[in-house]
Amino acid sequence: MQTNSSSYPAKQNYLDFEVEIGPGSGREYPVAVIRSPAGEARETMRFPYDELTLESRLDKLQIALLRSGGKRRQALSQEEQAVQTWGRDLFDALFTGEIRSRYDVSQREAAQQGKGLRVKLRIQSPELAALPWEFLYDARQAEYVCLSRNTPVVRYLELPQPIRPLTVTPPLRILGMIASPSDLSSLDVAREKQRVDNAIEDLRKRGLVELVWLEGQTWRDLQRAMRGGPWHVFHFIGHGGFDARADEGLIVLADERGQAAPLTATQLGLLLADHRSLRLVLLNACEGARGSQRDIFSSTSSILVRRGLPAALAMQYEITDRAAIEFSRAFYEALADEMPVDTAVAEARKAIRLAVANTVEWGTPVLYMRSPDGMLFDLRGQPQRPTPVAPATPKTPAVTPAPTPKAGATRVAEKDGMVMVYVPAGEFMMGSADSDKDASDGEKPQHKVHLDAFWIDQTPVTNTMFARFVAETGHKTDAEKEGWGYAWTGSQWKQVKGADWQHPHGPKTSLARREDHPVVQVSWNDAQDYCRWAGRRLPTEAEWEKAARGADGRIYPWGKEMPDSTRCNFNMNIKDTTSVGSYPAGASPYGALDMAGNVWEWASDWYDEKYYGISPPKNPTGPTSGQYRVLRGGSWVNEAQTLCAANRDGYNPENRNNNVGFRCSR
Helix, strand or coil: CCCCCCCCCCCCCEEEEEEEECCCECCEEEEEEEECCCCCEEEEEECCCCHHHHHHHHHHHHHHHHCCCCCCCCCCCHHHHHHHHHHHHHHHHHCCCHHHHHHHHHHHHHHHCCCEEEEEEEECCHHHHCCCHHHCEECCCCEEHHHCCCCCEEEECCCCCCCCCEEECCCEEEEEEECCCCCCCCCCHHHHHHHHHHHCHHHHHCCCEEEEECCCCCHHHHHHHHCCCCCCEEEEECEEEEECCCCEEEEEEECCCCCEEEEEHHHHHHHHCCCCCCCEEEEECCCCCCCCCCCCCCCHHHHHHHCCCCEEEEECCCCCHHHHHHHHHHHHHHHHCCCCHHHHHHHHHHHHHHHCCCCCHHHCEEEEECCCCCCCEEECCCCCCCCCCCCCCCCCCCCCCCCCCCCCCEEECCCCCCEEEEECCEEEEECCCCCCCCCCHHHCCCEEEEECCEEEECCCCEHHHHHHHHHHHCCCCHHHHHCEEEEECCCCEEEEEHHHCCCCCCCCCCHHHHCCCECCCCCHHHHHHHHHHCCCECCCHHHHHHHHHCCCCCCECCECCCCCCCCCCCCCCCCCCCCCCCCHHHCCCCCCCCCCCCCEEEEEEECCCCHHHCCCCECCCCCCCCCCEEEECCCCCCCHHHHCCCCEEEECCCCCCCCEECCCEC
C-alpha cells in the first residue's frame, strides 16, 4: 500500500517476549521468560564480567559514544568494536539455553503472523538495571536488536491501573521547556529551540504536532503551565544528574535568581503525574536514565513511570546536536503516524544510524513504559490545521462548525486536569422496569428520556484536585466549619475533631497515601462550589444515569452481570475507598469509571421518590425544591443490589460522609 504525507501507515502489531532478570548472587542471576509466543522458560545467567572488567568495558563504551560520528571507514574502529563486543556478550549471557530457544521460536511465530516481537526487559537486579541493555547485539543476525522496528527493546514496569490510549484529535500538543541556569555550563537556548522546531517543522505544517515553549525556567513556571494544556508530551532540554546520597535522579531548573535549582524525579513527578492527558516525558538531559545499583526505581525516567506516567524517554549518555535532531524528527513523526511508542523509538534509532556516519548514539535513549502495547494515543479525526496568517485586506472568514466528537471521546479540563468523556445526544431508558423485584419504588416507572450531548468527568474528583481548589480559593468545607468529620487514620475510618481535622484529607499525614482517592466528606454545597471553580457543574441525575449505563438497556455500567471484585469496590471488600480508575473492567459504554461503588456521588437534582411519574421527556432537571439532594452509584460500603445504574437515594445537602464524593459535567 502506498502512503503519502497525509495518510498514516499501517499500525505495527506485536507479540510480547517478556524476560525477567531477578536479583543474583555473585555473577549468577535467575532469568525467566514469563510471557512469549513460545511459552515460559527459566535459566541461570552468568554475567560475563567481573567488577573491574565491567568498569573497563563501560569506560570504552562511553569513549565510543563521545567519538561517534566521524568519517566513514571500511572497518570498525576500536571504540565501535568495543560497543559491539559489549552488546554481543550481553546478548549471549541473557539469551542462554532455553531462553534463547524461546526467543528464536517466538521470532519465527511473530514473523509468520506478520507481527513484530516486543522485547520487554523486567530487570529486578538494581546493578544490572543500571547497565545499557539497549546495545544488545545478536551476532547471528549481525545486528543490534533494538535497531529493528520488529524487535523494539523496552524497560517495562508492570504497575497497577493499566494504561488505555488517550483519544486525541491532532495535533499532539508538546510542552517544551529549556533550563539553562547561569551558574552551570550555558546552553544556547535559541539554538536548542530552533533545532527541535526544525525537526518537527513538517509535522507542524501538516497539523499533526503543536509545540509550545514554556517561558520561564523555574518549577513555578512549570506548575503554572501544567494547569493549562492539555499537554500530551513534555519535552525537557537541560542539565540532569543523579544524587547518589538521595539515590535518585534529577533535572536542574533555575531559581528566581537564575541559578541552579535541582528538582528530584519525585518532585518532577508531583508536577506532571496528575495531568491526565500527559502520556510521555522526553528528557534530553544527561543521566536522565541513570539509576543506582541499589534501587531499580531510582532513575528520573523510571520514577516518573512509577508515579503513573505511561512512558518516559531519557538519555543514559550525552547526545550530539545532529543525533538529537534526527531522533526528535523521526520519533515525533512516528508518534504522529500512530505507531506504538517503542516502535517510534526504534524508528528514531534507525534514523540516527543512517543519518550520522559511524555513530553509536542510537543506543543513548532509554525507554521506560508501562503501557502493555505501547499505544499512548488514539488519533482520530482530521488534524486541526494551524491558523493561517491573515491577508492584508481583512475578510470575514467562513465559519466551519467544529466536528461532533464520537461517543467516549475525551478532553482534559483546563482548571483541574480532569479527563472528561463525551456522551452524545439521544434517548435512553431511565429507571428500572416494573418487573424488577429488587428495584425500589423511586426507580419506577421506567421511562424514555432524551438528553442533549454533554461531557462528564471520567472519575470522581480526587483529593489532589480538591486540595488545589482549596489552596486557590481558601474554601472552607461544611465539615471544617463544624470542626469534625470522619477521616482515614492510616488503618481505619474514625471520627476526628478539633485541630487534627484538616479537610479534605483528614489527619494531616494522610494525603501522601491517598492523593488519587476520591475526595469524601464533601457536602452537596462543597461539590457545587468546586464545580463552579472548575468551570463545570454537577450532573443532573439523568445525565449521570445515561453516562453510567448508555442506551443499550444494561443494568450496570459494564452490562447485566452482577458486580464482582474485578469491576468495582463494594460490600466492604476493601473497607475503604480505592484510587480512582482502579477498575477499568467496570467502565461504562462511554469510558466513565467508578460509576458503581467506591463512593456515592452527588447529582444536581432535588430528590423526590415519585418524580419519575411526572418527569419531562427531555433534559429533566428534577423537582424545583425539596429536602434532600440526589445521590447515585453506591459506595465501597454497599451491597451489590445498590450498585445498579438506576439506583437513587436522597441525602441532606449539608451532610457529608466517608463514602460520598462527586464528579462534574459540562
